[in-house]
Amino acid sequence: MRLSFRSLRVRLGLLYSVFMMTSMAGLGFFSYWNIDRVIASARQQTMVKREERIVAFVNRWPKNDRSLGLDEKLRQLSIAIAETDTIQVYDLRGNVLYSSPGEEIYKVGWPGGECAQHCYAVVQRGPYTIRTLSHTVTLDGQKVRLSIGGITNEHLETLRAIRDSYLISCPMLLIASVAGGFILSRRALKPLHRITSEARAIGIQDLKHRLPVPKTGDELQLLAETWNELLARLEAAVARLTQFTSDISHDLRTTITVMLTTAEFALRRSRSESYYREVLTTIATECRTTSRLLDDLLAAARADIVQRKIDWQPVDFTEIALEVCEHLRPKAEIRQQSLRSHVCSDAWTRGDISMLRRMLNILLDNAIKYTPEQGTITISVEKADDRLELKVSDSGIGIPPDALARIFDRFYKVDESRNQEDGSSGLGLAIAKWIVEAHAATIQVNSSVNVGTTFTVTLVEYSDAFSSDARAQRAVTI
Template structure:
C-alpha cells in the first residue's frame, strides 16, 4: 500500500512525532545538564566546607601548644577521613608541607598557578574522576597553598545511570507517542473523512443533501457549516438556472414559432406589399427581442471578467443620462407615460462609457416596462459631497417586500407570467448591479407595491475637469 505523504493525516502524524521527539531530546538534555550542574555544585560546596574545616581546625588549636608543627596538626585532622579525600599543603614556593595518605592511586599534581581565589579543576587518573580545589590561605600564621581533592566517581555513576535509563525509556516513549499521534490525528480528521464521504455522494440531482456538522465548536464545525451554506447557494443557483433554461427554451421556441409561422403564412400565397411589410415587421421585432436576450446572456458570461475589460476614462455622466432619456422619450409617449429628468449641472466621473450607458438603459427600460399608462418616471442626477447620486423613480406596480433581497440575483423574476409578457429574461438588474459594483459604486432599491419603485446609484465623484482637458479628452475619444 502506497503512503500518500501529502495526506493531512500523515503530515499531522509526522509533525506530532517530530514535536514529541524534539521535546524528549530537549527535556532529556536539559535534565541531564541540570543534574550535572546540581551534582557539581553539591561537590563544590562539600569541598568548600572541607577547606573551612581545615582552616578552623588549625586556627582553633591551642596557641600555647607549640610542640606540634603545622604538618602534625594536619595529620591529626586527616585521621578518619576517606582515602579518596586528599589534603595537600605547600609553601608558596612549592615546598611540600603536608600530604594526607589517601589512596595511592591518586597522584594530585602541583597547582600550576597561584590561586588567590578558589580554583576548581577536574582530573582523571586510573579511570577515576577527581575534583580539585586550590587556594592560597593563611594557616598557623603564614600563607600557604592549600590543595584539596576528592573522587567524584559517584557523580558520574549517577549521570551514567540517568543516561542509560533515558536511552532505555526514550524509544518506549517514542513508540507511545507515535501510537498517540496516530490516534489523535485520526480522531481529529474523522469529521473531515465523514464530510468528504458525504460530499462525494452529492450530485447535481440531490443538492438538497448537506454535510454532517460536528458539534465540536471548532474550525471543523465552521468549515462544515460554510460548506453547507455554499451548497445552499449552489442549489438556489442551479434551481434558478434550471428555471431560466426552461423559460429561455420557451421564449426561444415561441419566438422561432412566431417567425416561422409568420414567414410561412407570408409565403403560402401571393401577398400585398403591406402584408409582406407587416410580416417582416413582426419577424424583425422577434429578432430584436432574441438579440437582446443573447446580449444579456453574453454580458452575464463576461461579468466575472468585467474588471479586466473596463476602459477607465472620464465620462460626462450628465450628458450620458440625457441621451438615454431622449432615447426613451418616444417609448414613454407611446405608453402615455410622463418621463422627466432633473440634471442640475455637468458631472464627470471615471468609468466605462458603454457599460454605464447599459446600466442607465436597464434602469429606464425596467421603469417604462412596469409603469402603467398615465404613470410617471423621474430620473435625477445630483452631486452630494463626494458622491454622484443617480435616481430612477416610477409610479409603477412596485416590488413585493419579500422579493427585494433577491431582485438583483441572476435569472430572478418577481412574477414569471408578467416577466414573460414583458419580454424580461431576469438578467437586466443583475447586469446593472455588476456594472455598478465594477465602478466601485453601490445600488439600492426602495419599493412599495402598487405605488412604484426607486433605484438609487451612489457613484464616487471625480473633481471637475478643466475645459481644455475636456476638449482634449473629447477629441481623443471621438
C-alpha cells in the same frame, strides 16, 4: 487501509511523534545538564566549606602550643576525613609541605599558577574521577598552596543512571508516540472522513442532501456548516439556472416558431408587397427581441471578468443621463407617460461610458415597462459631498416586499407572466448591479406595491476631470 505520506492522518501522526520525541529529547538533555550543574555546584560549595574548616582548624590552634608543626596538625585533621579525600599543602615554591596519607592514585598535585582565587578542576585517574580545589591561603602564619581533592564517582554514576534511563525509555516513547499519534489523528479526522464520504454521494441531481455536522465546536464543525451553506447557495443557483434555462428555451423557441411560421405561411403563395412588408416587420421585431436576449446572456456571462474590461476615463454623468432620457423618451410617449429629468451640472465621475450608459438604460427602461399609461418617471442626478446620487423613480406597479432582496439575482424573476409579456430576459437588474459594483458604487431600491419604485445609485465624484478653463472651453465648443 494503505498509508501514504500525502495522507493528512499520516502527516499528523508523524508530526505528533516528532514533536513528542523532540520534547522528550530536549527534556532529557536539559535534565542531564541541570543535574550535572547542580551536582558540580554543590560539590564546589562542599569543598570550599572543607577548605574553611581546614584553615580554621590550623589557625585556631593555641599560639603558645608549639609542640606540633603544620604537618602534624594537618595529619590529625586527615584522620577525621575519608580516605578518598586528600589534602596537599605546598610552599610558594611548589615544595610539598604535607600530603595526606592514602593511595597515591587519589592525589593529583598542584595544578600550576598562583590560584589567588579558587581554582576548580576535574581529573581522571584510572577508574576514578576526582574534583579538586586549589587555593593560596594562610596556614599557621605562612602563605601556602592548599589543594583538596575528592572522588565524585558516585555522582557520575547518578548521571549515568539518568542518561541510561532516557536512552532506554526513548525507543519505547517513540513507539508509544507513533501509535498515539496515529490513534489521535484517526480520532480527530474521523468526522472529516465521514464528511468526505457523504460529500462523494452528493451529485448535481441531489443538492438537497447536506453534510453531517459534528457538534464539536471546532474547525471541522465550521467546515461542515460552511459546506452546507455553500450547498444551499448552489442548490438555489442551480434551481434558478434550471428555471432560467427553461424560460430562455421557451422564449427562443417561441421567437423562432413565430419567425418560421410567418415566413412559411408567406411563402405558400404570392402575396402583396404590403403583406411581405408586414411579414418582414414581424420577423425583424422577433430578431431584435432575440438579439436583446442574447446580449443580456453575453453580458451576464462576462460579469466575472468585468473588472479587467473597464475603460476608465472621466465621464460627464449629467450628459449620459440626459442622453439616455432623450433616447427612451419616444418609448415613454407611446405609453403616454411623463418622463422628467432633474440633473445638476458638472456631475463627473470615472468609469466606462458604455457600461454606465447601459446601466442607465436598464433602470430607465424597467421604469417605463412597469409603469402604466399616464404614469410618471423621474430621473435625477445630484451631488452629495464627494458623491453623485442617481435616482430613477416611477409610479408603477412596484415590487413585492418578499422579492426586494432577490431582484438583483442573476436568474431571478419577480413575475413570470409580466416578463413573458414584455419580452424581458430577467437579467437586466443583475447586469446593472455588477456594472455598479465594478465602478465601486452602490445601488439600493425602495418600492411599494401599486405606488412605485425608486432605484438609487451612489457613485464617487471625480472633481478633477477637467480644469475650470478646460470646462469653459468645452462648454463653448458644445
